[in-house]
Amino acid sequence: MIKDFIEKSRAKSPWMVHFDCGSCNGCDIETLACLTPIYDVERFGVVNVGNPKHADLLMVTGAVNHRNKHALKKIYDQMPDPKAVVAIGACGLSGGVFREAYNVVGGIDKVIPVDVYVYGCPPKPEAIIDGVVKAIETFKAKAREAA
Amino acid sequence: MIKDTLLVLFALAGAPLLGGFMAGIDRRITARLQARFGPPIMQPFYDVAKLFGKQMIVPNSWQVFCAYVYLVGAVLSVVLFFLQSDLLLIFFVQAVGAVFLVLGGMAVPSPYAQVGAQRELIQVLTYEPLLILVFVTIYSVTGSFKISAIYAHEAPLLKELPLIFIVLTYALTIKLRKSPFDFSTSHHGHQEIVKGVLTEHSGPILGLIEVGHWYETVLILGLCALFWATSPVGMIILITATYFAELIVDNAMARMTWRWMLGYVWSVGLAMSVINIIWLYAK
Numbered sequence A: 001m002i003k004d005f006i007e008k009s010r011a012k013s014p015w016m017v018h019f020d021c022g023s024c025n026g027c028d029i030e031t032l033a034c035l036t037p038i039y040d041v042e043r044f045g046v047v048n049v050g051n052p053k054h055a056d057l058l059m060v061t062g063a064v065n066h067r068n069k070h071a072l073k074k075i076y077d078q079m080p081d082p083k084a085v086v087a088i089g090a091c092g093l094s095g096g097v098f099r100e101a102y103n104v105v106g107g108i109d110k111v112i113p114v115d116v117y118v119y120g121c122p123p124k125p126e127a128i129i130d131g132v133v134k135a136i137e138t139f140k141a142k143a144r145e146a147a
Numbered sequence B: 001m002i003k004d005t006l007l008v009l010f011a012l013a014g015a016p017l018l019g020g021f022m023a024g025i026d027r028r029i030t031a032r033l034q035a036r037f038g039p040p041i042m043q044p045f046y047d048v049a050k051l052f053g054k055q056m057i058v059p060n061s062w063q064v065f066c067a068y069v070y071l072v073g074a075v076l077s078v079v080l081f082f083l084q085s086d087l088l089l090i091f092f093v094q095a096v097g098a099v100f101l102v103l104g105g106m107a108v109p110s111p112y113a114q115v116g117a118q119r120e121l122i123q124v125l126t127y128e129p130l131l132i133l134v135f136v137t138i139y140s141v142t143g144s145f146k147i148s149a150i151y152a153h154e155a156p157l158l159k160e161l162p163l164i165f166i167v168l169t170y171a172l173t174i175k176l177r178k179s180p181f182d183f184s185t186s187h188h189g190h191q192e193i194v195k196g197v198l199t200e201h202s203g204p205i206l207g208l209i210e211v212g213h214w215y216e217t218v219l220i221l222g223l224c225a226l227f228w229a230t231s232p233v234g235m236i237i238l239i240t241a242t243y244f245a246e247l248i249v250d251n252a253m254a255r256m257t258w259r260w261m262l263g264y265v266w267s268v269g270l271a272m273s274v275i276n277i278i279w280l281y282a283k
Helices: A002-012 A026-033 A069-078 A089-094 A125-146 B002-033 B043-052 B061-082 B087-106 B111-142 B147-152 B162-175 B204-228 B232-252 B258-282
Strands: A016-020 A057-061 A084-088 A104-106 A116-118
Touching: A002 A125, A002 B043, A016 A026, A016 A069, A026 A057, A026 A084, A026 A089, A026 A125, A057 A069, A057 A089, A057 A125, A084 A089, A084 A125, A089 A116, A116 A125, B002 B043, B002 B061, B002 B204, B002 B232, B043 B204, B061 B087, B061 B204, B087 B111, B087 B204, B111 B147, B111 B162, B111 B258, B162 B204, B162 B232, B162 B258, B204 B232
Parallel strands: A016 A057, A057 A084, A084 A116
Antiparallel strands: none
């Protein structure tokens, strides 16, 4: 019974940490808009914790470059399992318009495994919330696999 | 004997449930005050259950030890409270718990945890003398440090010690880490030094601290309830009104600095205590 409650709680309380991996801030504004009274993701128990050690979801925006790929990897490694990664926006998915630039590595999935891709330039807050809900589902599946 | 056992069981099992629901209602009302819908009332329980289900990552064993001592200190003080024990004993037991929370933060050489721990220490330093003053004043009215003497007292303490009650609510605000005193760590998303003293705690250890915090909330609200110990309805009214006022203050105030807190809470708290004590003797 306790195990079931923990299973249920995982889906009910996904704390997120938001990492700006060199985005133009368009996706960041839309991500933070999810926390405002209009969208209020705290309804689903989402809290923007700002600390990878407390987080379950890593929301990454922007194209990865050779400088910040280490920071991104480090943040991902600091998160305790089970965890999920949401890549947000065209740059986060593939590098976007910057993908051919000499200093850009590419999308987030070149550095860490990504579970959910939210496309758009920038994506709407509704799409990001949808991404969070999808991430929670992958999360449940991961926990079941591990058990 | 049977009554005592039941009281201990209630303190062990009932207090975290009560504290958790308080935290849930708190988050819901806070959300409504900010024109949001807010999470379900059960949210704090989901959060803690999830934390217990997470992978255990600890920087060193001291942090784990300190978290457990903090929890035990909080639990023991609540048990002593329900057994109507000595106020001074309760005070020292909860002080041990509070100090070990600081030590847990200092166990890791992370700048955020270190700064948070120092700030938490200042917060402890601010409210502990006020709590002692509150207990000593209660003693001067009832003639005993025992909580049972407060229940035996025929008039509500609030009538004789209104200013002392306000001083206790200052301690409550600091203990609940609500604005303007939420700078060692905050329950809200808007943080100042990442998560302050709790930055390096994660997973099950953070869950333990959260449960300890529920116990502490129940203890301080219980102390508030003692000011209307003559009627159970009065106790509930007093707790509800105090907690609601706490939420309004939390949402209306900005986060201040520790210098401001130390100066303001000590000067106003001491002044109010002295006025109340003089009034008590002049009567």
